[in-house]
Amino acid sequence: MNKRPFLSGGLGLLGALALTAPAFADTSVSDLIAETESDSTGQVTSVSQLSDVQPTDWAFQALQSLVERYGCIAGYPNGTFRGNRSATRYEMAAALNACLDQISDRFASKADLDAVKALQDEFAAELATLRGRVDGLEARVDTVEAQQFSTTTKLEGSVIGTIQFGDQTDVDGGIGSSRASALAEVGLTFNTSFTGEDLLQITLLTGNGGNDFFGEFFDAGGGLAGGTVNPGAIEYRDTGPGVELDRLAYEFSPVENLSVTIGPQLYPSDFIDGNSYANDPGADFNSGFFINNALIINDAVDDPGGAGFGFNYNLGGGPLSLRAGYVAAAGGSAVEGATETEGLFGDPHQAVAEVEYATTFGASDDGNFAVRLQYAYTETFALVQNVVGVNAEATFGRFGVFGRYGISLDPQAGGADLFAVGTNNAQTWMAGVGVSDLLIPGSMLSFAAGQPFIAPGQPDQTNFEGFYRIPVNDNITITPAVMVITDPNNIDQNALIQGVLRTTFSF
The missing domain is CATH 2.40.160.10 (Porin)
Structure with missing residues (x-):
């Protein structure tokens, strides 16, 4: 099996939503999700419903798991997945959000969510520090790119x-x-x-x-x-x-x-x-x-x-x-x-x-x-x-x-x-x-x-x-x-x- 980069084909292993790739320059994330939901065919329950995904494809097992185990995949209206098309960052955000929603609704209990929130509160200071470091690194990278x-x-x-x-x-x-x-x-x-x-x-x-x-x-x-x-x-x-x-x-x-x-x-x-x-x-x-x-x-x-x-x-x-x-x-x-x-x-x-x-x-x-x-x-x-x-x-x-x-x-x-x-x-x-x-x-x-x-x-x-x-x-x-x-x-x-x-x- 050929090894590929994470984002090299379609939506990669997180190919949760197959989108029609509109122009995203002036599109909000909420508009994008609404648009993609209107363009998709709805939830796919079996990987066989995607006509252009074959068992010989390098990501077949990953797609099969996302469809049949987690219910995270939607196809285009014509029943295709288009896995070889490049994904934008907007598409990845929408796909990840939809997949996490599915996992949260189907697999996470209220007790689990309360535990996650408690952990967030407990490590709030560390997360803030980490966020500050990331912001600082981004600023330094922007400076280097501007002055290189x-x-x-x-x-x-x-x-x-x-x-x-x-x-x-x-x-x-x-x-x-x-x-x-x-x-x-x-x-x-x-x-x-x-x-x-x-x-x-x-x-x-x-x-x-x-x-x-x-x-x-x-x-x-x-x-x-x-x-x-x-x-x-x-x-x-x-x-x-x-x-x-x-x-x-x-x-x-x-x-x-x-x-x-x-x-x-x-x-x-x-x-x-x-x-x-x-x-x-x-x-x-x-x-x-x-x-x-x-x-x-x-x-x-x-x-x-x-x-x-x-x-x-x-x-x-x-x-x-x-x-x-x-x-x-x-x-x-x-x-x-x-x-x-x-x-x-x-x-x-x-x-x-x-x-x-x-x-x-x-x-x-x-x-x-x-x-x-x-x-x-x-x-x-x-x-x-x-x-x-x-x-x-x-x-x-x-x-x-x-x-x-x-x-x-x-x-x-x-x-x-x-x-x-x-x-x-x-x-x-x-x-x-x-x-x-x-x-x-x-x-x-x-x-x-x-x-x-x-x-x-x-x-x-x-x-x-x-x-x-x-x-x-x-x-x-x-x-x-x-x-x-x-x-x-x-x-x-x-x-x-x-x-x-x-x-x-x-x-």
Whole structure:
């Protein structure tokens, strides 16, 4: 038998009177009772007299007891009960009153009523106190409802605080070691739904403007591929101290299993390249390189974000999903500039697409597998790329593996091959392992390695990072991590190493 809420169907277990549901805005309770009595058929003596109540109905036994034992049920003139119709509070009051009258008349003696009255008199003071408390609670609730921020908006927040120290090993003419530094990022997100199936998302971001050792190194050297590839600095560096609009996007669902997002400030990574193990700089890897595929998600577009749109379509609610998006980093520019920024459809921009197959396995569905085939077309400051890639992950109980790969096919810089020697392709890859609940419930130990930009004729930078996320409670985690980079900036030079202690607060 299905369990239902008390008031979910008709008059529920107190369905004493079946009413014709008039408009109750200007109707008194006495008028309502008189009206319902004129509309009803009179007392029902057997549940079989209600033509739309069947023995298989979830509340049949309750209705049968109310009819045949207590005589509390009346039907509509056509002999129906209409148990699936919602009941108003007026209807419930009338039904309860009629049922109590029946019980009082048929089952309560004068001695019983005198005893109840004596109890009422005896506990009059307590009842008055209780009534005062209820009145006070109602007044406080009214105040909260009148002063609350919004009935449709929920606030989410996150604070990331990090202490780091870096060094360039065996330095000889390099940058040496860094002082310990503190990085902080604060994000507030307002999630607003107007229909229950849509989402207006506004995120404000600020921080202390702190930088890490890797970030300082790559900023000085220009980064990989002219700054279009994330080489591995901490993702949340250089935030603030001013407040910026990090996200303004509206998501809605025009048809079942399809969500569409449009907005003046969003990111290609909003639509594709998600991964359960490497996707959140506040919860897993600190390095921007391990957060997203360095070629599929172009840093020149995804770092500033921009205006665009995208969709996510889950075919038939099954394991197959289609996703795509388009973002213009200079979408707010109405005039062509010296760096070829041309509004919504000019350079720089990126179009991305992804096909995902995701499923669970195992006797208790404690394992899962997902593979995502990807494509990206990018124009970033006269560099044109067509990139194909794959993003995969698998979980086997507490143990997981994950990885990404991408290849830029014949990239063109100003109409010419990007590379003058070798095959005119660039590649990237990363792979890692993770173990959950190691020693501490809710913890995660993970390690990954990868190469952001494999180019012909030059050394290949290799990144390593390991972290152990320790939950303090539901809202606070502490994560020590170690980050290492060899041949930074694809130059044969000494390795970089950085230690990180990150604390994340979420609410």
